[in-house]
Structures are given as structure tokens and as C-alpha cells.
Amino acid sequence: MSYRIKWAGASRSFPERHAFLDNASAEGDCLVYLGECAGKEYVADRASLRTDTIVAIELKDECLGVYTDEAEALLDAQRASKRVFGFARFRLGKAAPTQLIELVVPREHDEVALQALKALFENAGFVVAICNDFPGRIVNYLIRPYYNAVLRRYDEKLATAEDLDTTLKMGLGYPEGPLALLDRTGLAEHAETSQALYEALGDSSFAPARLAANARLAAKSNA
């Protein structure tokens, strides 16, 4: 399946040149919205798109349902946007994007379209994990409470940073300890994502830990 790309600001998934961008064509069947305003751009275009167009919208922390007729389709599945999917290439704070694409499936979806879109990303060298439209998707849902707990317990002097990281690396085979990783990828960036999920889920384990919240405030005041 061929695809075309419509840009709507800077893309967090593709900050640099990539085979996925190079392989797009102007007349592609599938429409990929990239950039920080990808969802809004789709909403603006929606009425003019053919109903059988397969659409992929780049997401940040928000859900796909923000941009589709999810609420209107609640009791009428016929109105659901079955060929509109979300995706995000996982990227932790300031680190480079990983090879993971979390492909977000709407509540009602066209399976053929889903598999075509999955193949499209896989052909560009990505590992694709399919998930439903849920705040945090898979990875952020799992790691943000864990990182907050690590920061909180470090704050409470459970152990030194070195011993905390050593324990989790040696005990679980992690390539990098959580504190070194947060230091490298940005505490403020962690706080931003965690805060967004806290607001979406109302679960206190997502409330940014003090150290991260302070780093976010400091970054804002220095901006």
C-alpha cells in the first residue's frame, strides 16, 4: 500500500530523515498526518476525505478519540471512523525515537485496514505493537507510575541513586537504571507526560514526583 504524508508542525516521531518519510508518495492511498497538530489537521480535512481512506494520525499524549466521532458513534457503530487510526513512535523525553510504533486502534475498526497500516510501518523497519485507545497506551501507562515511585523513594532516601540503579539493572536485567535514564532523558519531560496522564486518568500514581515536578517548573521559569 502506498501512502502520502501531510505535515502539521514538527513531528516528535520523525525529528530527522527516515526511510518511512522517503518512501511516501504524493498520490498514496493511505494518508499519514504527522506533526504536533496532526489531529487538528485531520479534523479540518475530515469532511473532504473519501470515506474509504485509511488514515493514520500521529499522537502525543492524547487519545485518538479526541479527533474521531467517538462520542457520536457511542450508540451507532455505523458512524464510527473505522479506518482512522492513531500512532506514536515511542520516545522517552530528550532521547532519540525508538523503533517501536504503538498503533492505536479505534473502538470499531476495519481489520484489513489495520493490517495494511501495520505492514506499512513494519516495511519501514519498525516493530509495531497494537493497542486500544487508552491514555498512556502501553509503555507510558506502565513506566510513568514506576518512574514516579523510583523518584519518590529516592527522595525518601530508600537507597543511594547508584544502589537503586544497580539493583534494578542487576536484579531485572534492565540496560540502564531508572534514575540514570531519567537524568539522561529529562525529568521535566517525564513530568510533562506524567501530568498529562494524571489529568486523563485521575490516578495519583501518575502525579509527577516532587523532583520531576520541580524540574518541570524550573524549566518553565527558565524558558
Next chain:
Amino acid sequence: MGTGIAIVAARAGFRTIVFDAREDALDRARQQTEAFLNKSVARGKLSAEEVESILARWSSTTRLEDLASSDVVIEAVFEDLRVKHELFSALDAICKPTTIFASNTSTISITEIAGGSGRPDRFVGMHFCLPAQLMKLVEMSPGLATSDDTWQRAWDFTVQLGQKPVKTNDTPGFILNYFLIPYNNDAIRLVEAGVAEPAEIDKAIKTALGYPMGPLELLDLIGMDTQRLLSEAMHGLTNEDRAACPPLVKRMIAAGWLGKKTGRGFHQYTDTKMFGA
């Protein structure tokens, strides 16, 4: 787990006595030890001569009195404070005054166990990771009353064992279990909520973070029965929501889906042999 710890001690050159009240348990421990050491020879990790001397340092007993002259006693009985108190109380009457008592507990407070040992100043936490004979990490915790001399001797002993000690405060789950149990429960809740299939969750975590195993693969190794026990113990101590055992775990236990050991957990297995067995 005691079998693995005993292998570590005997392999490091210490005369090691394994105590269990049941003779058959000691027979199994000896068989597992020999099997592990023979495999180490086959893999070129140890020579046949080294194995011979390790086994010569390894002995077992059903008589607690035989531990009287030990310099260190490491307890690895199941997680029941009353049972641990009874054991240490009996040992206190038998062992020499300088013997250090250590507990391999992963959840119970070291200070609480030490409180019933008769020698709280000569007591430390030494939490080995499974399988102890392969994993280098030991989480060490002083109790509130642990003396500086005891702490230093226990720390030096752990280094002499060839292990890597890390110091953690005496709080529930120490470092590893405090973070791992709720994280694993969160992964189970993602499955419960229908957010993604187990294979997709494992794939996402491994690809995004470079972890050697996804959380649901790890849970299949840990076993749902163990995860339930750990969660209930941790939740009972911390009252933290994320530590509470998800209902799906209880349903999986009821269905016999305990994990790799029963051939089915979040994934299905044809080989039920466990790592380190």
C-alpha cells in the same frame, strides 16, 4: 531458594551446612546442587576438581544444634513472621554469641524479624535474587538495632561470597520487590482493561526500553500463585493501590494458568522447565 544460597556459599569456599527439618528436602537440595554443579562443568564454568571440593564443603542436617559453631546463619524459610521468630529464637539458644543472623526475606521488615531473634544487634537482611546461584545481586538491609560491627561483617561476608551487595533501608519490598510487584500488577491491569494483548505489551516494553523480558513473560516465570502472595503481602504492608492483587490473577490461578510451570499463563508453553532448576 536456600539451595541456591548454599551453592553460592560453598562455591565461594565456605564450609556450608544446609538445615531443613525434612530429610527428603535435604536429599532434593543435594541432587539439585550436584545437577547444577555438573552442568557448570559441562559449560566450562567449573572444573571437576572444583566441584569435588565444593561438594566436600557442603553438608546437610536435620539437627539445628549442628549450626552451633556457624559464623553466619542465613534463613530462607517461607514468609511467615511467627515461623521466623520461632526459628531464630531456637538458633539464639544454640549459636555462639558472635554468630550473625541474616534473613533472606523479600517483604517482611528486618527489624521485626530481628525483634524476635534474641539478638537484634547481630541481625541483617540479605535478600538474594532468584536463582541465587546465578544472580549476583544481594539487597542488604540493617534493622534499626543492627550494630555497625555486624553490618560491616555481614557486608564483607557478602563480598567474599562473590556477590554484589547494595544497601537499602528496611522498608517493605526493599528496592526490587517494592518497584517490581506494582509494575507487574499494572501490566496485568492493562490486559484486564483490554488495552492490548499480552504479546503486544511484552513486545512494546522490550522494543521501547531494551528490557530482556516483557512484564507478562516475567510474570509467567514468577507464577501467578507467587505474584498473588507477593501482592497480598506488599499491599498488606503498604496499603498502596498498585500493590493490590488484580482480580485476573485470582481467576488465572483458579483456571490453573499459573505460568510457565503449568504450561499456560499469559502465554502458552510446551517446555515447562524453569530457569535455574
